[in-house]
Amino acid sequence: MLSARAVVLLSGGMDSAVCLYQAKAQGFSLYAISFRYGQRHSLELECATALAAALAVQRHLIFDLSAEAFAGSALTDAIPVPKDGSGVGVPVTYVPARNTVFLSLALAWAETLAARDLFIGVNAVDFSGYPDCRPAFVSAFESLANVATQGGPYRIHAPLLHLSKADIVRLGVELGVDFRRTWSCYDPDRQGLACGACAACRLRLEGFAAAGYADPASYLPHP
Amino acid sequence: MLSARAVVLLSGGMDSAVCLYQAKAQGFSLYAISFRYGQRHSLELECATALAAALAVQRHLIFDLSAEAFAGSALTDAIPVPKDGSGVGVPVTYVPARNTVFLSLALAWAETLAARDLFIGVNAVDFSGYPDCRPAFVSAFESLANVATQGGPYRIHAPLLHLSKADIVRLGVELGVDFRRTWSCYDPDRQGLACGACAACRLRLEGFAAAGYADPASYLPHP
Numbered sequence: 001m002l003s004a005r006a007v008v009l010l011s012g013g014m015d016s017a018v019c020l021y022q023a024k025a026q027g028f029s030l031y032a033i034s035f036r037y038g039q040r041h042s043l044e045l046e047c048a049t050a051l052a053a054a055l056a057v058q059r060h061l062i063f064d065l066s067a068e069a070f071a072g073s074a075l076t077d078a079i080p081v082p083k084d085g086s087g088v089g090v091p092v093t094y095v096p097a098r099n100t101v102f103l104s105l106a107l108a109w110a111e112t113l114a115a116r117d118l119f120i121g122v123n124a125v126d127f128s129g130y131p132d133c134r135p136a137f138v139s140a141f142e143s144l145a146n147v148a149t150q151g152g153p154y155r156i157h158a159p160l161l162h163l164s165k166a167d168i169v170r171l172g173v174e175l176g177v178d179f180r181r182t183w184s185c186y187d188p189d190r191q192g193l194a195c196g197a198c199a200a201c202r203l204r205l206e207g208f209a210a211a212g213y214a215d216p217a218s219y220l221p222h223p
Numbered sequence: 224m225l226s227a228r229a230v231v232l233l234s235g236g237m238d239s240a241v242c243l244y245q246a247k248a249q250g251f252s253l254y255a256i257s258f259r260y261g262q263r264h265s266l267e268l269e270c271a272t273a274l275a276a277a278l279a280v281q282r283h284l285i286f287d288l289s290a291e292a293f294a295g296s297a298l299t300d301a302i303p304v305p306k307d308g309s310g311v312g313v314p315v316t317y318v319p320a321r322n323t324v325f326l327s328l329a330l331a332w333a334e335t336l337a338a339r340d341l342f343i344g345v346n347a348v349d350f351s352g353y354p355d356c357r358p359a360f361v362s363a364f365e366s367l368a369n370v371a372t373q374g375g376p377y378r379i380h381a382p383l384l385h386l387s388k389a390d391i392v393r394l395g396v397e398l399g400v401d402f403r404r405t406w407s408c409y410d411p412d413r414q415g416l417a418c419g420a421c422a423a424c425r426l427r428l429e430g431f432a433a434a435g436y437a438d439p440a441s442y443l444p445h446p
Contacts, residue, residue: 096334097327100331104320107320109319131370132371140371147357148322149354
């Protein structure tokens with residue numbers, strides 16, 4: 001019998017990597033989709049490609065999105081990435097409606113593939129203030145998907161939604177995720193070392209520490 | 224006082240043209256967005272550009288989307304466009320999740336523009352079986368937009384939703400739409416003449432006839 005197909009949003013970060021392994025563990029035939037949308041660096045997409053190869057996905061689609069509609073974020077523009085760990089509310093690294101756009105394109109692809117299951121690694125615990133990482137967003141998108149298409153019924157799987165970063169590390173270790181093939185840092189140096197100071201590095205380092213595992217990523221030495 | 228901004232989805236078809244004029248009539252400052260997604264021809268986008276210029280919109284963004292995720296539609300692939308006017312259910316010209324993708328990108332742009340109003344020319348009366356032209360789709364997208372973003376509250380305006388094609392023609396005439404600058408045909412000839420036989424041409428011709436106006440579009444002569 002053929003496995004049901006799942007479309008997995010794969011950024012190359014640790015959360016989407018764990019998501020991909022989770023979809024595999026649930027027996028889905030894997031279709032990974034990544035986006036090139038004017039990110040500051042390509043290290044995340046290189047990790048996505050390595051992860052897709054490691055799990056022998058059926059297909060890995062890297063979708064080119066003109067970055068113009070996403071202007072105004074520190075992830076895509078020349079706005080400095082904060083390094084002080086402070087800040088309340090929505091951070092400057094928020095990219096407008098990003099997960100809405102990504103899920104919409106994943107949904108379009110799913111419909112052509114006759115896949116009814118979409119996986120996204122959003123996380124509401126350590127979500128750093130992004131509105132499109134909340135449970136209400138995931139369920140609103142699932143409702144939309146089921147009226148927007150002729151396929152379905154669709155399920156939006158967000159298996160990390162209620163996990164802490166430490167839980168995500170533990171789940172990843174259990175599923176055999178090779179965390180060397182994942183990228184988190186918003187602002188690496190030119191040699192591809194993680195800064196260790198941006199919000200994404202902090203969350204990652206705290207997650208590994210709390211889970212009791214060593215983070216295999218390479219960081220800039222700190223004084 | 225500055226006018227509020229609206230993002231208008233502008234395909235270059237007659238419905239989106241009427242929508243653009245409607246947004247103008249409501250006093251919005253206009254931002255038009257169009258998509259290049261592997262359509263069979265560029266006549267619609269040429270009309271979109273002409274309409275945007277005619278109304279002196281603040282900005283007209285033509286967004287390039289790789290067509291790959293939209294495979295499998297007669298509007299983007301080498302599948303013949305039906306000419307017999309028959310068919311039930313969802314037609315082969317349906318493009319998977321198209322309006323979801325378009326509205327998502329429009330929403331991202333709206334968020335960067337601090338615009339809270341989006342206009343889309345979907346129509347549930349003559350909607351030819353497209354799931355993403357129904358009232359349930361529009362309200363599901365509005366609900367999504369309001370949990371997916373940090374801006375808002377957003378309103379998705381679909382002023383043509385409950386109008387017949389004849390009503391749309393009448394409204395367009397009232398608003399001063401130049402219908403020569405609108406394109407409907409799915410399958411024009413190389414000289415840019417409309418076929419007069421595809422579902423889009425039929426709807427358009429019937430709409431003009433029922434409204435009692437002459438359609439200024441140029442059609443292939445029929446035997």
